[in-house]
Amino acid sequence: MNALLAFIGSFATSLTFNIKGHKLVFAGFSGLIGYFVYSVVFHITGHSNFAILIGATAVGLYSETAARVLKSPATVFSIPGILPLVPGIAAYEMIRFLVGSEPVSAVGKLTETLGGAGAIAFGIMLVTAVFRSVTGTRSKKPERE
Amino acid sequence: MRSAELMKIALKAGEIMLRSGAEIYRVEETIVRICESYRVRCESFVLPTGIFISLVDDEGGTNTAFMRIRDRKVDLSGIDRVNSLSRRIRKSCPDFDTVRKELEQIENAEKHSFPVRLSATGLGSFAFTLLFQGSIYDSLVALVIGCVSYSAREVLTGKSLFSFLENLLAGLVTGLLSTAAVGLFPVLDGYKIIVGSIIMYLPGVSITNSIKDALYGDLVASMARLGEAILLVTVLSAGVGIALLISAYRR
Numbered sequence: 579m580n581a582l583l584a585f586i587g588s589f590a591t592s593l594t595f596n597i598k599g600h601k602l603v604f605a606g607f608s609g610l611i612g613y614f615v616y617s618v619v620f621h622i623t624g625h626s627n628f629a630i631l632i633g634a635t636a637v638g639l640y641s642e643t644a645a646r647v648l649k650s651p652a653t654v655f656s657i658p659g660i661l662p663l664v665p666g667i668a669a670y671e672m673i674r675f676l677v678g679s680e681p682v683s684a685v686g687k688l689t690e691t692l693g694g695a696g697a698i699a700f701g702i703m704l705v706t707a708v709f710r711s712v713t714g715t716r717s718k719k720p721e722r723e
Numbered sequence: 724m725r726s727a728e729l730m731k732i733a734l735k736a737g738e739i740m741l742r743s744g745a746e747i748y749r750v751e752e753t754i755v756r757i758c759e760s761y762r763v764r765c766e767s768f769v770l771p772t773g774i775f776i777s778l779v780d781d782e783g784g785t786n787t788a789f790m791r792i793r794d795r796k797v798d799l800s801g802i803d804r805v806n807s808l809s810r811r812i813r814k815s816c817p818d819f820d821t822v823r824k825e826l827e828q829i830e831n832a833e834k835h836s837f838p839v840r841l842s843a844t845g846l847g848s849f850a851f852t853l854l855f856q857g858s859i860y861d862s863l864v865a866l867v868i869g870c871v872s873y874s875a876r877e878v879l880t881g882k883s884l885f886s887f888l889e890n891l892l893a894g895l896v897t898g899l900l901s902t903a904a905v906g907l908f909p910v911l912d913g914y915k916i917i918v919g920s921i922i923m924y925l926p927g928v929s930i931t932n933s934i935k936d937a938l939y940g941d942l943v944a945s946m947a948r949l950g951e952a953i954l955l956v957t958v959l960s961a962g963v964g965i966a967l968l969i970s971a972y973r974r
Contacts, residue, residue: 584854590923591847593839594923595928653935654799657927658927664922666851666925670917695930699934702931
């Protein structure tokens with residue numbers, strides 16, 4: 579059920595990013611897969627940032643695969659895909675603590691937010707790096723005359 | 724003559740990609756790919772705010788062009804289309820007129836119209852609020868707030884003011900409307916509404932590109948994009964923070 583919501587969310591963001599046609603649906607699935615993996619891992623381990631990391635890795639895997647199948651840049655799928663994983667609640671609570679003059683709690687929430695954001699970045703980075711070293715995305719140069 | 728034409732085409736392709744928010748390595752690669760398909764040696768150097776291209780002609784003279792990029796927006800399908808065009812050029816080497824026409828077509832392609840984007844924002848806010856365990860009422864309010872703040876933001880975008888101001892306004896409007904809604908209907912959960920509607924304004928493109936640029940060794944661009952993302956998020960949260968402060972004082 580929640581994964582379906584993640585699908586709708588990613589689908590809607592891809593619309594605002596001007597993605598078109600059937601790629602919209604694939605971008606939506608990226609959000610679905612990321613969030614599904616995230617919630618399964620979170621359910622098993624109870625560790626939020628670890629779950630985000632695995633979720634982002636799943637988004638990365640899906641995006642790089644979809645990019646090769648559909649002949650499109652991987653970012654078309656990964657950008658909408660990571661949005662459901664963003665630690666929005668922690669970020670919001672940080673602002674609330676700051677506004678309420680509770681800087682110590684705010685720093686705690688800031689750490690949590692940065693951890694989540696870092697986990698997303700690292701997950702995507704991991705997959706791109708692996709894919710790049712395996713397939714070699716730098717195009718071969720045509721032989722010169 | 725031929726290399727001047729080619730230069731124009733390569734520059735145009737790079738410009739469209741960079742304006743649409745492509746990664747640096749992709750822009751550089753596309754420019755080199757286009758030039759080398761026509762057997763012209765080429766070096767390109769791209770920054771988030773400008774493009775340098777240098778072509779080497781048969782006599783060994785170099786021909787350099789530079790273009791400053793000022794405004795950027797997110798248009799992933801534009802990146803996609805230029806990317807596949809450059810691959811087609813590599814395969815079949817069409818003549819310059821065909822390529823130029825196609826580039827123009829991509830540049831002037833229909834964007835999703837404002838109502839479509841508006842309803843997408845509303846729908847997205849709705850879905851994300853539900854995702855963060857908001858109730859159905861929270862989500863419906865978030866849908867309305869998402870639409871209103873997106874329209875407010877669109878007004879500023881049209882005025883082409885300081886781009887960070889758009890996000891400040893989006894955060895401010897979302898925060899104010901949410902606290903007002905909670906004031907009217909205490910059953911609502913303000914923070915789920917705010918979190919759900921704010922997600923649509925997060926700089927996902929800057930963050931993702933910053934990671935990718937770092938991986939490809941474009942350190943300048945990576946840091947610039949990271950800085951952009953941090954600024955955008957800070958401004959957005961400042962907007963929400965100001966709204967929360969105002970509502971705290973009214974109580």
